[in-house]
Amino acid sequence: MQTSMSNGVPLASEGSSIVQFDLNEEQSDIRAMVRQFTTQEIAPYASEWDEHDYFPRAVYQKMAELGLMGMTTPEELSGTPLSRLTAAIVYEELAKGEMATAVGLSVHNMVTGSLARFGNEEQRHRWVSRLANGELLGAFSLSEADAGSDAASLRCRAERVDDHYLLTGSKMWVTNGGEADLYLVMARTQPSKGAAGISCFVIEKDTPGLTFGKTERKMGLHSSPTRELIFEQCAIPTTQRIGAEGQGFKIALSSLDGGRINIGAIASGVAQAAFTVARDYTRTRTQFGTTLSSFQGIQFMLADMAMKIEAARLLVYEAAYKLDQGQAASMYAAMAKCLASDTAMEVTTQAVQLLGGAGYVRDYPVERYMRDVKVAQIFEGTNQIQRIVIARALLQEYS
């Protein structure tokens, strides 16, 4: 399909301003590969992992073999760099099988990408290849108990003493926490300087002075561990500071647009999976002597779900495309994350409704989709924060 519109979603030929909704050959091949992997290695086990809070580390090794652990890493550091758009397609496909694994992978790639971008030569060579080839798993630690949406108010302290820093304090909500080998941690080096007083450190799991607190007992995303990090006089060599002192918050923010697009893609994948289960169920379930899908009230629900999924998905692709082109993408990334996660919450709730009692029990995956996807409205910046970002961009544009 071609039109003369210039602000659409050019999938077929990135760089073209003509709207084309077909994937190019590379994207089609990667989607087919990830779809097959998800169908064979993730989807059949997802409810068991959910039931037992099981973290499938071996699956990450298999994803590394497919190049998915180095999607944001240059080739010379063992990466298999993909455009943001192609990466969004990967996350979407993985999330159709299970959201938790897609989220763990997104965090890992965020860490790998940040180290590749902001690390010095020695740091890049020490860690990035091993992250990209799956030997190491990464985690990203910005949030604290009293610093969530207002992350710049974080208090975990990193005090410089000679050739090292002493870290004291605790971090919360760390995805891959306890399982990851490497932690990208934001800590305060200057108490009086707000966001400019935050620095970024890379910290290995077995560092003395670092312990892991409680694992959160969550409503969903059970196979993704979320854990507290506790630092007690934890000595980190200055060589493990990433970037300059005071640059930590900027490093954390630099991966936000990509991270938000990933979460939008993941939410879109979960919504599509929920829709498919609900549609198929209504075709076979009979009540009042006919299939549910023959009732117009049900058809309208399915039509609304499909429309909203498609709109959210296209916005995710557009945000990814803009980021790939080096265009201003922050507002679009916020819109994509917000719309896709709100849509996914609505669609998964409707999917449970369409299955009736069967939707509320674990025989079908829709209750898991609904429990899992709720967090997409909360992390990577809550959807209220996304709306603040969007409104700020819109108002600045006209001021």
Ligand SMILES: Cc1cc2nc3c(=O)[nH]c(=O)nc-3n(C[C@H](O)[C@H](O)[C@H](O)COP(=O)(O)OP(=O)(O)OC[C@H]3O[C@@H](n4cnc5c(N)ncnc54)[C@H](O)[C@@H]3O)c2cc1C
């Ligand atoms: C499962 C899970 C995994 C996570 N993984 C990570 C991770 O790997 N690394 C990491 O660093 N963090 C992680 N987080 C933390 C996550 O980013 C925070 O939970 C999120 O930023 C919100 O912070 P908060 O929970 O402190 O909520 P709060 O900031 O206390 O917000 C509470 C409510 O107030 C609203 N609110 C706050 N400020 C405003 C405002 N100005 N205007 C309007 N409404 C407002 C919020 O939108 C929310 O609805 C994770 C969280 C969860 C639940």
